[in-house]
Amino acid sequence: MGFKLTDYEAYDFANRRHIGPTTREMADMLKVIGFKKLDELIDDTVPEAIRQKTPLDWGPAMTERDALYHMKEVAKKNKVLTSLIGQGYYGTTTPPVILRNILENPAWYTAYTPYQPEISQGRLEALLNFQTMVSDLTGLDIANASLLDESTAAAEAMTMAKRSAKSKSDIFFVDENCHPQNIAVIQTRAEPLGIEVIVGAPDDLVAEDVFGAIFQYPGTYGHVRDFTDLIENLHDAKALAVVAADPLALALLKSPGEMGADIAIGSTQRFGVPLGYGGPHAAYMATRDAFKRSMPGRIIGVSIDSHGNKAYRLALQTREQHIRREKANSNVCTAQALLAVIASMYAVYHGPDGIKAIAQSVHRKTARLAKGLESLGYKVEPEVFFDTITVNVGPLQGVVMNAAVTGGINLRKIDDDRVGISLDEQTRPETIEAVWRAFGGDMEDDSEKNREYRLPEANLRDSEFLTHPIFHLNRAEAEITRYMRRLADRDLALDRAMIPLGSCTMKLNATIEMIPVTWPEFSNLHPFVPADQAEGYTQMIDDLNDKLCQITGYDAISQQPNSGAQGEYAGLLTIRGYHASRGEGHRNICLIPTSAHGTNPASAQMVGWKVVPVRADENGNIDVADFREKAETHSENLAACMITYPSTHGVFEETVNEVCEVTHKHGGQVYIDGANMNAMVGLSRPGDIGGDVSHLNLHKTFCIPHGGGGPGMGPIGVKAHLAPYLPGHPERAHVMGPVSSAPFGSPSILPVSWAYCLLMGGAGLTQATKVAILNANYIAARLKGAFDTLYTSDHGRVAHECILDTRPVAESAGVTVDDIAKRLIDNGFHAPTMSWPVAGTLMVEPTESEPKAEIDRFCEAMLSIRAEAKDIADGKIDAENNPLKNAPHTVADLVGDWDRPYTRKEACYPPGAFAVDKYWPPVNRVDNAYGDRNLVCTCPPMSDYVDE
Numbered sequence: 001m002g003f004k005l006t007d008y009e010a011y012d013f014a015n016r017r018h019i020g021p022t023t024r025e026m027a028d029m030l031k032v033i034g035f036k037k038l039d040e041l042i043d044d045t046v047p048e049a050i051r052q053k054t055p056l057d058w059g060p061a062m063t064e065r066d067a068l069y070h071m072k073e074v075a076k077k078n079k080v081l082t083s084l085i086g087q088g089y090y091g092t093t094t095p096p097v098i099l100r101n102i103l104e105n106p107a108w109y110t111a112y113t114p115y116q117p118e119i120s121q122g123r124l125e126a127l128l129n130f131q132t133m134v135s136d137l138t139g140l141d142i143a144n145a146s147l148l149d150e151s152t153a154a155a156e157a158m159t160m161a162k163r164s165a166k167s168k169s170d171i172f173f174v175d176e177n178c179h180p181q182n183i184a185v186i187q188t189r190a191e192p193l194g195i196e197v198i199v200g201a202p203d204d205l206v207a208e209d210v211f212g213a214i215f216q217y218p219g220t221y222g223h224v225r226d227f228t229d230l231i232e233n234l235h236d237a238k239a240l241a242v243v244a245a246d247p248l249a250l251a252l253l254k255s256p257g258e259m260g261a262d263i264a265i266g267s268t269q270r271f272g273v274p275l276g277y278g279g280p281h282a283a284y285m286a287t288r289d290a291f292k293r294s295m296p297g298r299i300i301g302v303s304i305d306s307h308g309n310k311a312y313r314l315a316l317q318t319r320e321q322h323i324r325r326e327k328a329n330s331n332v333c334t335a336q337a338l339l340a341v342i343a344s345m346y347a348v349y350h351g352p353d354g355i356k357a358i359a360q361s362v363h364r365k366t367a368r369l370a371k372g373l374e375s376l377g378y379k380v381e382p383e384v385f386f387d388t389i390t391v392n393v394g395p396l397q398g399v400v401m402n403a404a405v406t407g408g409i410n411l412r413k414i415d416d417d418r419v420g421i422s423l424d425e426q427t428r429p430e431t432i433e434a435v436w437r438a439f440g441g442d443m444e445d446d447s448e449k450n451r452e453y454r455l456p457e458a459n460l461r462d463s464e465f466l467t468h469p470i471f472h473l474n475r476a477e478a479e480i481t482r483y484m485r486r487l488a489d490r491d492l493a494l495d496r497a498m499i500p501l502g503s504c505t506m507k508l509n510a511t512i513e514m515i516p517v518t519w520p521e522f523s524n525l526h527p528f529v530p531a532d533q534a535e536g537y538t539q540m541i542d543d544l545n546d547k548l549c550q551i552t553g554y555d556a557i558s559q560q561p562n563s564g565a566q567g568e569y570a571g572l573l574t575i576r577g578y579h580a581s582r583g584e585g586h587r588n589i590c591l592i593p594t595s596a597h598g599t600n601p602a603s604a605q606m607v608g609w610k611v612v613p614v615r616a617d618e619n620g621n622i623d624v625a626d627f628r629e630k631a632e633t634h635s636e637n638l639a640a641c642m643i644t645y646p647s648t649h650g651v652f653e654e655t656v657n658e659v660c661e662v663t664h665k666h667g668g669q670v671y672i673d674g675a676n677m678n679a680m681v682g683l684s685r686p687g688d689i690g691g692d693v694s695h696l697n698l699h700k701t702f703c704i705p706h707g708g709g710g711p712g713m714g715p716i717g718v719k720a721h722l723a724p725y726l727p728g729h730p731e732r733a734h735v736m737g738p739v740s741s742a743p744f745g746s747p748s749i750l751p752v753s754w755a756y757c758l759l760m761g762g763a764g765l766t767q768a769t770k771v772a773i774l775n776a777n778y779i780a781a782r783l784k785g786a787f788d789t790l791y792t793s794d795h796g797r798v799a800h801e802c803i804l805d806t807r808p809v810a811e812s813a814g815v816t817v818d819d820i821a822k823r824l825i826d827n828g829f830h831a832p833t834m835s836w837p838v839a840g841t842l843m844v845e846p847t848e849s850e851p852k853a854e855i856d857r858f859c860e861a862m863l864s865i866r867a868e869a870k871d872i873a874d875g876k877i878d879a880e881n882n883p884l885k886n887a888p889h890t891v892a893d894l895v896g897d898w899d900r901p902y903t904r905k906e907a908c909y910p911p912g913a914f915a916v917d918k919y920w921p922p923v924n925r926v927d928n929a930y931g932d933r934n935l936v937c938t939c940p941p942m943s944d945y946v947d948e
């Protein structure tokens with residue numbers, strides 16, 4: 001391998017952990033493809049016209065030790081005070097057993113979204129627990145398994161109310177007691193859709209004027225109010241009511257459902273998920289049964305497998321943006337699965353009594369704090385509250401706030417006179433005393449004597465919650481540890497096998513990248529602390545952004561979007577803002593190739609644009625003639641095109657420059673979906689080939705592990721002319737509205753991507769891209785003849801993924817992609833991406849992190865499946881009763897009667913399956929249709945578990 005000396009050093013010392021194949025293996029793989037050198041393959045694959053001119057360079061790659069040292073030095077510039085700022089973010093204790101067994105456990109954090117239910121039963125159960133917890137606490141029938149944050153959940157609730165309400169109004173009412181970031185995100189979301197937002201006091205709400213209203217419970221300044229009458233008025237006017245509720249408060253307070261609410265949303269952050277300077281945290285949404293089909297996000301449901309046994313799976317998948325495109329309920333794709341799992345485990349760990357005890361303790365501490373302040377002569381508002389109080393200190397505000405900081409405490413500055421204080425699970429007597437001192441009082445906290453409650457009588461909760469037995473495990477550590485282990489063992493994540501999902505870039509990240517995430521300097525910062533307490537974050541984000549600019553060829557980055565799809569939405573808003581600033585706000589046509597990811601049209605719809613689809617030619621490339629024609633037709637109103645590069649067909653299209661030129665000529669802007677950046681980093685830059693804006697999926701290309709369906713980060717890069725229109729935030733100076741709750745989205749996972757860049761260096765990242773391309777081309781070459789690659793470049797090359805044409809075996813043997821996907825489970829693999837972007841095919845993306853042996857194991861599995869299909873086609877085995885149709889096989893299959901025309905060994909140990917470390921799926925093939933007909937989205941009764 002002709003490495004230059006510098007390359008060799010970078011490879012050997014810094015990124016050998018990240019890049020799967022060894023130098024020798026690479027040479028062997030290249031031979032199979034027909035090349036001698038890696039660079040020859042790359043030159044043959046990546047068109048000259050789009051090649052990057054200067055190599056990435058930010059100094060040498062760091063060793064693991066140096067990177068950790070450097071990151072710690074930067075982290076230490078964050079000052080970790082006790083934040084009592086509240087406003088939707090609260091101190092919380094992650095139970096160590098959950099920290100270690102979930103958050104720090106690759107079996108949980110490297111899993112994919114549970115689309116393949118048979119290998120996802122563990123996380124599906126945890127997410128079903130989450131839904132049950134949310135349903136119980138909110139008093140509503142059905143909950144989803146997580147949205148991106150509370151503010152976007154509030155905005156989703158607004159658009160859901162618009163879809164579902166019978167009222168014809170275009171006005172949405174927002175309680176002025178909502179958290180400011182919720183109000184701001186709702187406003188951002190409403191404007192392009194033509195929804196008018198009225199922010200006001202609940203008593204001023206005129207129900208007849210609106211299609212819906214949202215109330216915060218408790219309010220951002222601490223008020224707890226019963227909304228029953230207001231909700232009744234809304235219902236009389238055919239409008240819907242949304243309540244944004246704090247789940248901890250709901251342990252003591254009457255639920256939104258009991259007040260008549262139609263939708264409840266909120267954040268589950270304080271259920272054990274660290275503050276993280278704003279995220280990631282799981283938001284929730286719950287609703288009545290009547291509205292379940294218009295609910296955004298993913299819903300876990302209960303169904304049965306082919307033997308009639310209970311099995312979980314994602315319900316109502318046909319509602320998703322993948323399928324419904326611009327008619328989807330929302331563009332939410334990656335959500336916050338890992339954080340939802342943590343929150344659900346917090347509920348399993350504490351149980352209803354524990355949660356109630358925490359809520360009561362938080363409340364009593366707040367009551368004590370209030371009483372002390374009153375004894376000092378301050379007027380505390382409101383009179384009754386849960387955990388938040390407001391004190392009008394007038395001209396003393398600066399003095400009080402500063403004294404608090406000196407005492408190690410952040411209070412909330414509400415306006416020029418008032419300060420807000422929110423207590424939490426972690427508040428100690430010393431904290432309360434320090435607050436009193438900041439207000440000029442020198443008292444001792446007499447906790448024991450003071451067990452006063454100041455909750456509103458009328459709102460006290462008397463309904464039960466978390467009644468399901470899963471929330472009543474024996475509280476011994478042995479039981480919870482084993483429960484989490486059992487669930488993890490049911491699943492197939494990257495810690496067991498390659499997950500070759502095309503377009504998803506399931507690379508295994510280096511463990512070291514996860515270490516800084518849980519450092520208190522990163523995890524214990526409230527998102528709204530003063531800037532001088534977050535200098536470490538600022539330095540990290542600035543440095544990461546610099547590198548991302550260098551990688552993409554853009555001039556500015558916004559780290560606000562919490563997923564790729566959110567990045568799309570934010571990017572299109574940015575374009576929209578730009579057009580408007582030039583008096584061209586009428587531009588509303590978006591050209592999108594038919595092969596686009598479903599989030600593209602769904603996002604375009606969210607900014608009020610009309611999607612005009614562009615055809616692909618027979619080679620899968622954008623039909624440039626069609627593109628030209630449509631751009632011309634819509635020249636007056638062309639807002640943008642959204643293209644993916646390399647294309648979702650896995651090819652570097654030679655015509656990309658032309659497509660960008662045509663778009664610009666007609667006054668449009670070019671959005672390049674950056675989900676496929678893993679094929680470009682170091683070789684080609686979207687900013688150079690004509691893109692004006694792109695999102696990056698840091699949870700794909702930049703190593704943030706997928707978490708079983710989130711968290712993610714979808715920062716956008718833009719050219720300078722768009723920079724002024726990037727998302728702003730009410731907590732910062734801003735022109736444009738925010739798209740997320742927190743100014744930097746989910747900053748506590750940024751250390752992962754930052755560490756990746758530091759450890760790899762520019763040369764290492766470039767090498768990763770080359771090896772990703774090598775691995776994909778190797779698979780395409782090895783499977784040629786058995787499963788041909790559908791689309792290639794003129795040279796016969798693919799980019800970092802390949803679409804395997806499995807339709808011939810469907811025709812000859814009746815073997816569907818589903819059958820292949822399920823049989824791969826027997827072989828010990830997660831299936832590739834199914835039927836996207838081409839129906840009846842499999843899209844395979846190995847990533848650079850897979851060693852040759854694992855890729856070979858996969859190829860052998862695919863070849864054996866091809867042979868099995870041939871046996872069916874040749875009539876050697878029954879067309880219905882065969883290993884493919886019966887897959888996956890469970891242990892239960894083996895111990896029963898065996899009347900199949902193939903052996904038990906053939907069933908369970910096909911090529912690829914490990915003899916000793918065989919992965920055994922816990923259920924047989926799951927029946928999706930049954931589950932959708934009999935929708936159950938909370939934990940089934942214990943009687944159903946008897947078999948287990």
Ligand SMILES: *Cc1c(COP(=O)(O)O)cnc(C)c1O
Pocket residue numbers: 332333334503504563564565566597599600644648673675676697712714
């Ligand atoms: C993954 C992906 C997206 C969406 O990203 P999320 O983070 O899941 O929202 C968009 N486009 C393409 C091509 C993708 O592969």
